[in-house]
Amino acid sequence: xxxxxxxxxxxxxxxxxxxxxxxxxxxxxxxxxxxxxxxxxxxxxxxxxxxxxxxxxxxxxxxxxxxxxxxxxxxxxxxxxxxxxxxxxxxxxxxxxxxxxxxxxxxxxxxxxxxxxxxxxxxxxxxxxxxxxxxxxxxxxxxxxxxxxxxxxxxxxxxxxxxxxxxxxxxxxxxxxxxxxxxxxxxxxxxxxxxxxxxxxxxxxxxxxxxxxxxxxxxxxxxxxxxxxxxxxxxxxxxxxxxxxxxxxxxxxxxxxxxxxxxxxxxxxxxxxxxxxxxxxxxxxx
Amino acid sequence: xxxxxxxxxxxxxxxxxxxxxxxxxxxxxxxxxxxxxxxxxxxxxxxxxxxxxxxxxxxxxxxxxxxxxxxxxxxxxxxxxxxxxxxxxxxxxxxxxxxxxxxxxxxxxxxxxxxxxxxxxxxxxxxxxxxxxxxxxxxxxxxxxxxxxxxxxxxxxxxxxxxxxxxxxxxxxxxxxxxxxxxxxxxxxxxxxxxxxxxxxxxxxxxxxxxxxxxxxxxxxxxxxxxxxxxxxxxxxxxxxxxxxxxxxxxxxxxxxxxxxxxxxxxxxxxxxxxxxxxxxxxxxx
Numbered sequence: 001x002x003x004x005x006x007x008x009x010x011x012x013x014x015x016x017x018x019x020x021x022x023x024x025x026x027x028x029x030x031x032x033x034x035x036x037x038x039x040x041x042x043x044x045x046x047x048x049x050x051x052x053x054x055x056x057x058x059x060x061x062x063x064x065x066x067x068x069x070x071x072x073x074x075x076x077x078x079x080x081x082x083x084x085x086x087x088x089x090x091x092x093x094x095x096x097x098x099x100x101x102x103x104x105x106x107x108x109x110x111x112x113x114x115x116x117x118x119x120x121x122x123x124x125x126x127x128x129x130x131x132x133x134x135x136x137x138x139x140x141x142x143x144x145x146x147x148x149x150x151x152x153x154x155x156x157x158x159x160x161x162x163x164x165x166x167x168x169x170x171x172x173x174x175x176x177x178x179x180x181x182x183x184x185x186x187x188x189x190x191x192x193x194x195x196x197x198x199x200x201x202x203x204x205x206x207x208x209x210x211x212x213x214x215x216x217x218x219x220x221x222x223x224x225x226x227x228x229x230x231x232x233x234x235x236x237x238x239x240x241x242x243x244x245x246x247x248x249x250x251x252x253x254x255x256x257x258x259x260x261x262x263x264x265x266x267x268x269x270x271x272x273x274x275x276x277x278x279x280x281x282x283x284x285x286x
Numbered sequence: 287x288x289x290x291x292x293x294x295x296x297x298x299x300x301x302x303x304x305x306x307x308x309x310x311x312x313x314x315x316x317x318x319x320x321x322x323x324x325x326x327x328x329x330x331x332x333x334x335x336x337x338x339x340x341x342x343x344x345x346x347x348x349x350x351x352x353x354x355x356x357x358x359x360x361x362x363x364x365x366x367x368x369x370x371x372x373x374x375x376x377x378x379x380x381x382x383x384x385x386x387x388x389x390x391x392x393x394x395x396x397x398x399x400x401x402x403x404x405x406x407x408x409x410x411x412x413x414x415x416x417x418x419x420x421x422x423x424x425x426x427x428x429x430x431x432x433x434x435x436x437x438x439x440x441x442x443x444x445x446x447x448x449x450x451x452x453x454x455x456x457x458x459x460x461x462x463x464x465x466x467x468x469x470x471x472x473x474x475x476x477x478x479x480x481x482x483x484x485x486x487x488x489x490x491x492x493x494x495x496x497x498x499x500x501x502x503x504x505x506x507x508x509x510x511x512x513x514x515x516x517x518x519x520x521x522x523x524x525x526x527x528x529x530x531x532x533x534x535x536x537x538x539x540x541x542x543x544x545x546x547x548x549x550x551x552x553x554x555x556x557x558x559x560x561x562x563x564x565x566x567x568x569x570x571x572x
Contacts, residue, residue, distance in 0.1 A: 125500035203538035214411035252489035272514035
């Protein structure tokens with residue numbers, strides 16, 4: 001099933017990501033509405049014409065008319081929302097999300113959801129170190145990756161619709177992973193990198209360090225500025241996978257350390273050549 | 287002593303950094319020449335009018351006329367160059383460099399240099415992950431830090447001239463550190479970050495990882511693409527300081543790991559709040 005302009009799209013949680021979804025979809029002529037806790041976010045989105053309608057409470061009419069509902073909430077709030085309000089969904093509605101961990105979310109939501117509504121999970125791998133609909137910007141999707149994480153319970157129609165949503169939003173690459181595979185990879189590319197950035201930022205208290213730094217340190221710590229509630233929740237939900245990736249990384253760093261200790265010039269150069277060749281794969285394709 | 291348009295400036299080593307120095311200085315009306323190994327680099331720099339004159343061998347006339355000589359070479363090549371060619375310097379010439387480690391370089395060069403020539407060391411903390419004069423760009427200095435590292439042997443005049451050179455190049459912040467302090471800090475902000483990026487890039491061999499990644503991983507590994515000869519040399523020259531910083535970082539990462547293992551929500555959040563607050567200091571002031 002392709003995304004169509006006849007589909008009414010409701011965004012629940014109008015922050016940076018939800019707002020960026022709304023901007024991208026409204027620009028392309030979709031009918032987009034929003035439910036979010038803060039009235040000022042709704043007021044801002046209305047005044048900027050990012051959404052057609054919105055509400056700071058769970059407005060039954062908005063939920064009932066939506067063909068597609070995108071959840072951009074913290075995991076535990078997403079689950080509570082579904083528990084309390086799923087009775088309001090239109091029959092046949094497709095639900096998707098932007099959550100950064102998948103296995104437990106997909107299992108929990110699909111396990112409790114009405115049988116005439118389908119949840120197809122996705123992870124838009126884009127973001128910024130700022131928050132709120134006021135900072136939303138659909139250009140963050142350009143060149144970025146979008147991963148759909150279907151389970152055995154999902155239908156080909158819903159998977160196609162969700163992939164089409166990713167392409168419509170402007171992502172450069174849309175792929176599929178199982179929720180389990182996704183969580184293993186995300187523990188590495190996203191959660192481990194945040195652990196590293198945080199530790200790098202807090203392990204040294206030298207004063208005025210900012211006057212003696214270059215872009216290397218700035219780049220490695222950009223994501224050390226983060227929302228502690230969201231990231232603690234994500235870390236703990238995916239704890240085992242993250243601990244495994246920490247072990248892999250620590251082992252590799254320790255290998256580099258041994259080569260330094262033994263002045264293994266050839267070994268160091270070989271590791272750097274490999275890292276240089278492998279890094280070339282990761283440039284954004286813009 | 288202030289930098290003056292009467293000063294003839296010779297760049298030895300016309301790569302990315304040397305070329306960016308030449309561009310910035312020529313643009314402001316200075317007389318800039320260059321000596322570098324590759325004739326094509328000289329040809330390029332002449333055709334782009336980045337330098338007034340240049341030579342692919344050690345041209346005595348170019349060295350003899352220079353009031354200021356900037357060395358942008360690998361540390362061991364810099365030392366060899368001084369040993370072989372210092373007899374050519376004009377009496378009273380000021381020599382500076384761009385080397386990323388300082389204690390051993392400053393000691394070695396100052397220990398062997400003619401008494402009528404002064405070496406004042408500096409570290410321009412700017413760079414890119416590409417090489418060669420063809421990629422040189424003086425905009426890399428904008429918003430960046432420049433650190434002068436005088437020893438007890440330096441005169442106030444040479445220190446002032448070197449600081450003025452940093453400001454003239456367009457650096458946002460010019461500061462001073464002793465060579466020893468510099469190397470401790472650089473082991474942290476530059477060398478440790480490169481060790482982390484390399485290890486992150488090589489600890490996982492999952493295929494097609496690039497399709498499932500976001501900007502976090504891209505940012506943390508940008509510098510994993512590096513010149514293995516130069517970085518192995520820098521790591522080994524500053525080995526003890528780097529090993530110390532590795533220990534500090536590993537201890538902090540391990541602390542975070544323990545909090546994950548024990549599900550210490552409050553501890554994790556506190557660490558993230560501290561990292562968020564501290565990171566705010568490091569934004570570039572452009």
